[in-house]
Amino acid sequence: xxxxxxxxxxxxxxxxxxxxxxxxxxxxxxxxxxxxxxxxxxxxxxxxxxxxxxxxxxxxxxxxxxxxxxxxxxxxxxxxxxxxxxxxxxxxxxxxxxxxxxxxxxxxxxxxxxxxxxxxxxxxxxxxxxxxxxxxxxxxxxxxxxxxxxxxxxxxxxxxxxxxxxxxxxxxxxxxxxxxxxxxxxxxxxxxxx
Amino acid sequence: xxxxxxxxxxxxxxxxxxxxxxxxxxxxxxxxxxxxxxxxxxxxxxxxxxxxxxxxxxxxxxxxxxxxxxxxxxxxxxxxxxxxxxxxxxxxxxxxxxxxxxxxxxxxxxxxxxxxxxxxxxxxxxxxxxxxxxxxxxxxxxxxxxxxxxxxxxxxxxxxxxxxxxxxxxxxxxxxxxxxxxxxxxxxxxxxxx
DNA sequence: TGCAACCGAATGAACGTTCAATTAGAAGAT
DNA sequence: ATCTTCTAATTGAACGTTCATTCGGTTGCA
Numbered sequence: 001x002x003x004x005x006x007x008x009x010x011x012x013x014x015x016x017x018x019x020x021x022x023x024x025x026x027x028x029x030x031x032x033x034x035x036x037x038x039x040x041x042x043x044x045x046x047x048x049x050x051x052x053x054x055x056x057x058x059x060x061x062x063x064x065x066x067x068x069x070x071x072x073x074x075x076x077x078x079x080x081x082x083x084x085x086x087x088x089x090x091x092x093x094x095x096x097x098x099x100x101x102x103x104x105x106x107x108x109x110x111x112x113x114x115x116x117x118x119x120x121x122x123x124x125x126x127x128x129x130x131x132x133x134x135x136x137x138x139x140x141x142x143x144x145x146x147x148x149x150x151x152x153x154x155x156x157x158x159x160x161x162x163x164x165x166x167x168x169x170x171x172x173x174x175x176x177x178x179x180x181x182x183x184x185x186x187x188x189x190x191x192x193x194x
Numbered sequence: 195x196x197x198x199x200x201x202x203x204x205x206x207x208x209x210x211x212x213x214x215x216x217x218x219x220x221x222x223x224x225x226x227x228x229x230x231x232x233x234x235x236x237x238x239x240x241x242x243x244x245x246x247x248x249x250x251x252x253x254x255x256x257x258x259x260x261x262x263x264x265x266x267x268x269x270x271x272x273x274x275x276x277x278x279x280x281x282x283x284x285x286x287x288x289x290x291x292x293x294x295x296x297x298x299x300x301x302x303x304x305x306x307x308x309x310x311x312x313x314x315x316x317x318x319x320x321x322x323x324x325x326x327x328x329x330x331x332x333x334x335x336x337x338x339x340x341x342x343x344x345x346x347x348x349x350x351x352x353x354x355x356x357x358x359x360x361x362x363x364x365x366x367x368x369x370x371x372x373x374x375x376x377x378x379x380x381x382x383x384x385x386x387x388x
Numbered sequence: 389t390g391c392a393a394c395c396g397a398a399t400g401a402a403c404g405t406t407c408a409a410t411t412a413g414a415a416g417a418t
Numbered sequence: 419a420t421c422t423t424c425t426a427a428t429t430g431a432a433c434g435t436t437c438a439t440t441c442g443g444t445t446g447c448a
Contacts, residue, residue: 045394045395113300156354156357159357183342237430
């Protein structure tokens with residue numbers, strides 16, 4: 001099965017979490033293997049017991065984070081409810097995940113705009129595809145959305161949510177429940193079939 | 195005056211352009227000073243005649259690119275025209291700039307999601323503030339937009355355009371003029387006062 | 389007893405930066 | 419015009435540091 005989803009107390013996960021924290025604090029540059037090891041309470045050599053190289057460490061961290069994101073996003077999804085409700089629930093969950101996991105948000109953004117994403121597009125979370133992409137596809141197939149290319153929808157939506165979450169995390173404002181609904185309405189009004 | 199805007203044939207600009215190209219091709223990591231020097235047809239030491247360090251090189255490259263972006267975006271802006279027309283012109287220009295300057299788009303995205311943007315938020319293009327931010331502020335002041343925090347507008351819009359441009363650059367599709375209008379309509383319908 | 393987990397000092401490559409030396413060009417003097 | 423002087427521009431080898439990775443050895447559990 002998927003190694004990332006079990007053994008959450010082991011050194012493997014400690015290394016992943018330390019990498020995430022250090023990248024958030026100092027960027028890709030400021031996260032040398034020696035520091036990751038020290039932060040994780042592990043010897044430098046031990047990291048190489050779990051990961052072939054720093055590159056694979058980053059690649060596997062991406063899937064690890066994206067898996068967590070997928071689980072958080074799809075929480076409370078109820079196929080019985082109207083599609084708009086399901087969509088809003090998904091968006092709210094996504095916003096909350098970003099706000100509550102700043103390190104994950106920062107890492108995902110940096111990973112996505114790095115050569116990693118272009119060189120290894122096949123390296124992605126299966127869980128995310130199953131839980132999230134599926135719901136989008138349902139909306140497309142059933143014509144809830146306006147007639148734009150489906151592959152434009154996801155990045156469009158993500159851009160807005162990330163902007164809002166980043167904005168709140170910068171400490172300038174705390175969005176109320178109503179504010180978040182308003183932001184998501186911007187997305188919904190933009191992409192829904194008019 | 196602004197050094198970046200004059201002397202466009204000198205070695206300073208050659209270094210900036212080579213840095214841009216190499217970062218686009220190999221990321222921040224794959225652009226060592228020695229390679230930048232070779233690519234620019236310049237000795238390693240010469241770079242330090244124009245830039246204090248690699249860090250300031252990146253910081254100044256950011257302003258340099260943002261200046262070019264500001265000029266491209268505001269091309270053909272006519273204060274006499276209706277606001278919606280001006281807005282659409284701005285958006286179309288921005289989309290075209292991204293598509294025609296993939297290296298700039300890639301660099302801007304990577305810079306924005308790096309520690310640079312957080313550590314030096316004061317390091318930005320004056321030209322961009324004058325030409326672009328001003329027009330947005332006008333739309334906010336005159337209530338063309340729905341009542342969301344103004345600082346959310348820019349990143350929201352940018353997210354969508356970047357998504358579309360990246361999508362076209364991935365080679366999967368070439369947007370027609372009408373397609374672009376459709377994408378911008380998604381933005382406009384989302385943020386306009388309903 | 390065997391094997392996987394773990395350690396951390398050692399290694400060597402890569403990198404940003406420095407600097408003593410050289411060249412180019414402009415300004416001034418003759 | 420020619421020579422002199424001065425400064426800015428340029429060079430690239432050398433330096434010192436940092437970093438990812440290796441490896442011989444140790445621990446602990448089955």
